[in-house]
Amino acid sequence: MASLSSALCYLCFLLLFLALVCECSRGKFEAYHTIDIQTLLPRDVCSSTEASPSPSPSRASLKVVHRHGPCSPLRLKQNPDHKQMLDRDQSRVNAIHTRTTTNADLQANAANSIPAHTGDSLGTGNYVVTVGFGTPRRDQSVIFDTGSDVTWIQCRPCPSCYQQREPVFDPSHSSTYANISCSSSYCSELDLSSCTSSTCVYGVQYGDNSYTTGFLAQDTLTLTSSQVLSNFRFGCGENNDGLFGEAAGLLGLGREKVSIVSQAFPKFGGVFAYCLPSTSSSTGYLTFGGGSTFSNVKFTPMLTGRNTPSHYYLDLVAIYVGGQRLSISPTVFSDAGTIIDSGTVISRLPPAAYSALRSAFRQLMSRYKSAPALSILDTCYDFSGYSQISIPTVALQFGGGITTILDSSGILYVASKSQACLAFAGNSGAKDVGIIGNVQQRKFNVVYDVAKKAIGFSPNGC
Ligand SMILES: *[C@@H]1O[C@H](CO)[C@@H](O)[C@H](O)[C@H]1NC(C)=O
Numbered sequence: 219m220a221s222l223s224s225a226l227c228y229l230c231f232l233l234l235f236l237a238l239v240c241e242c243s244r245g246k247f248e249a250y251h252t253i254d255i256q257t258l259l260p261r262d263v264c265s266s267t268e269a270s271p272s273p274s275p276s277r278a279s280l281k282v283v284h285r286h287g288p289c290s291p292l293r294l295k296q297n298p299d300h301k302q303m304l305d306r307d308q309s310r311v312n313a314i315h316t317r318t319t320t321n322a323d324l325q326a327n328a329a330n331s332i333p334a335h336t337g338d339s340l341g342t343g344n345y346v347v348t349v350g351f352g353t354p355r356r357d358q359s360v361i362f363d364t365g366s367d368v369t370w371i372q373c374r375p376c377p378s379c380y381q382q383r384e385p386v387f388d389p390s391h392s393s394t395y396a397n398i399s400c401s402s403s404y405c406s407e408l409d410l411s412s413c414t415s416s417t418c419v420y421g422v423q424y425g426d427n428s429y430t431t432g433f434l435a436q437d438t439l440t441l442t443s444s445q446v447l448s449n450f451r452f453g454c455g456e457n458n459d460g461l462f463g464e465a466a467g468l469l470g471l472g473r474e475k476v477s478i479v480s481q482a483f484p485k486f487g488g489v490f491a492y493c494l495p496s497t498s499s500s501t502g503y504l505t506f507g508g509g510s511t512f513s514n515v516k517f518t519p520m521l522t523g524r525n526t527p528s529h530y531y532l533d534l535v536a537i538y539v540g541g542q543r544l545s546i547s548p549t550v551f552s553d554a555g556t557i558i559d560s561g562t563v564i565s566r567l568p569p570a571a572y573s574a575l576r577s578a579f580r581q582l583m584s585r586y587k588s589a590p591a592l593s594i595l596d597t598c599y600d601f602s603g604y605s606q607i608s609i610p611t612v613a614l615q616f617g618g619g620i621t622t623i624l625d626s627s628g629i630l631y632v633a634s635k636s637q638a639c640l641a642f643a644g645n646s647g648a649k650d651v652g653i654i655g656n657v658q659q660r661k662f663n664v665v666y667d668v669a670k671k672a673i674g675f676s677p678n679g680c
Pocket residue numbers: 389395396397414415417433
């Protein structure tokens with residue numbers, strides 16, 4: 219008897235010890251990043267890294283560039299300024315919030331069976347990839363967006379197109395192009411559609427009042443020379459206007475049936491991954507397929523929003539600043555929910571979570587001189603006179619017990635050396651969905667596996 223209870227006691231201690239070791243190692247990462255401030259500022263010339271996951275015959279890998287940086291084929295003479303970019307970011311977030319809450323209200327009204335479509339979010343959509351449409355292939359640089367589903371490009375004759383950099387796609391010059399008829403089930407899968415002389419007409423209205431309408435079509439989509447999707451369905455946009463810069467259109471990476479992820483499911487198994495570069499003067503990648511060949515990726519469950527099935531939800535449970543876990547009730551995160559979005563720039567947190575993050579961050583940054591707020595960013599610093607700075611680490615913990623330490627380029631939004639701001643903002647309502655934005659995703663290899671319903675992260679992807 220005595221030996222049994224001492225054995226149990228021993229076991230208890232062992233478990234307690236393991237639990238402690240576990241706790242310690244979980245919180246065990248550096249409290250500060252020491253960084254050369256120059257590395258946070260974009261350069262005037264593109265430094266293409268060509269970084270991408272190990273080549274695999276089952277994978278297609280595209281180069282990702284920032285729309286306004288020197289690596290972009292779409293660089294404008296006059297880029298929008300930081301305030302404009304951040305204001306547009308807020309329009310995108312407002313659209314996401316309206317869509318999530320409006321649909322939630324409609325859900326309560328069970329009699330309403332018409333899908334509500336208050337507008338996909340667009341706004342900034344900062345990253346572009348170049349893909350080929352038609353036969354022979356015509357290269358088109360498109361915004362890639364995990365927050366919407368319909369892929370579209372501007373098409374001739376285009377009675378109402380905005381100006382784009384590359385020649386506008388001409389369906390009559392493609393031998394593999396076909397219109398899709400109104401009776402096709404593909405037409406009824408669209409959120410917004412109508413019919414003109416039995417040809418299916420699609421429409422997408424984005425939250426910032428940008429829009430595209432035209433014919434639903436199919437044609438060959440060339441991702442890479444060895445990865446080609448035939449009969450890819452997309453919008454041939456004849457009437458388009460909005461904040462698309464000079465991009466030819468948009469690649470929709472959402473979760474609904476019309477998205478490229480769903481259409482290419484037989485080929486790539488619902489797996490794609492990307493790495494967003496640390497500054498606008500370097501490059502990243504977007505890959506499709508190759509699911510089992512990713513190494514060092516830590517996965518968290520991919521959740522589904524009841525009201526917005528196209529968004530990728532995940533379970534944010536805690537935030538660490540300077541290695542310390544912020545004291546935020548888990549219900550603060552679970553009441554709002556969290557999505558990950560390639561097109562939102564600045565991460566949004568529930569108000570209680572943001573204020574805890576901000577006060578911890580300010581405390582650890584008190585040695586630096588503060589700078590004026592910038593649009594939605596209220597915690598800014600003046601680093602003039604410094605060549606190296608020391609900023610607290612920020613880590614996000616997700617369901618499944620994974621902790622991702624943000625890259626040192628994923629904490630500040632650096633407008634200039636004298637105005638660098640904490641790149642997070644608070645939502646206005648406690649029920650507004652939280653968003654993991656693209657600054658925080660920088661340099662992670664972010665893997666989406668729709669079949670396994672998992673989202674994974676590994677550091678230093680590009
Ligand atoms: C597609 O439909 C539009 C509208 O009916 C028509 O003008 C166009 O010629 C059609 N294109 C093809 C290739 O059938």
